Amino acid sequence: MARPTRAQRAAIAQRRADAVELQLAGVDWLTIGRKLAADPTINSDRIAYPQGYGAELYAKGKEPPDDAALIRYACKDVSTALRERHTELDIAVDELRIVHHMRLERLFFVAFRRAVKDGDLLAIDRAVRILERDSRLLGIDAPARTQLSGPGDGPIAVESVTAAELAKLIAATEGGSE
Known part of the structure; x- marks a missing residue:
């Protein structure tokens, strides 16, 4: 064909x-x-x-x-x-990520200059926040590891409970008791 x-x-x-x-x-x-x-x-x-x-x-x-x-x-x-539309969206998102990164770089430069030149604590804080946002945008930060475990770091025991028992457990947890 x-x-x-x-x-x-x-x-x-x-x-x-x-x-x-x-x-x-x-x-x-x-x-x-x-x-x-x-x-x-x-x-x-x-x-x-x-x-x-x-x-x-x-x-x-x-x-x-x-x-x-x-x-x-x-x-x-x-x-x-x-x-095809998904691929186009992925490309558009990547391009937009680059634009946002470039904007953050410009903002960082201004905050960094003030922070270093004047020792301005607000500028230091702002520079750190810009770095944090840029790191999240670019995926630089290592993902936070979350692990759920039972007593003594052992496995979590899964049991079936009724709706009433579940409500009681939630109420007890919200009340601060264990």
Whole structure:
């Protein structure tokens, strides 16, 4: 099969966007498949959707895809479109992270100069806060390790309790008693 032309790729991208919009609107998979089918005999709008499902079959005058195939095509289009959008979002987030990092660097420079030059305690505090924020943004800080353990650092005993017993335990804990 030949590589799609630029116009075909654009039509496929539009078909995927249409599939996502229909799915978000709550349209069932088969209806999406029929709406985006290339063959007007099965297309719910009775038109040949550009680069629609079964376009190769329609171009060759063969039988259109069955309902199961239309559902598969619609699901695949939505999955592909969402995966591409996720990748675009990841790229946008990375770019935004760089911009925020650069802004924090500028702010840090001002606070650092004041802190070092004047020994200004507020500037020192501000510089430290900027460093902390930048470290979180860039993931420099080691993650805090949280460990739950039972008595004597042993395992936690899991028991089933009734709602009333659970309420009593919560009340006792909130009251400060153990």
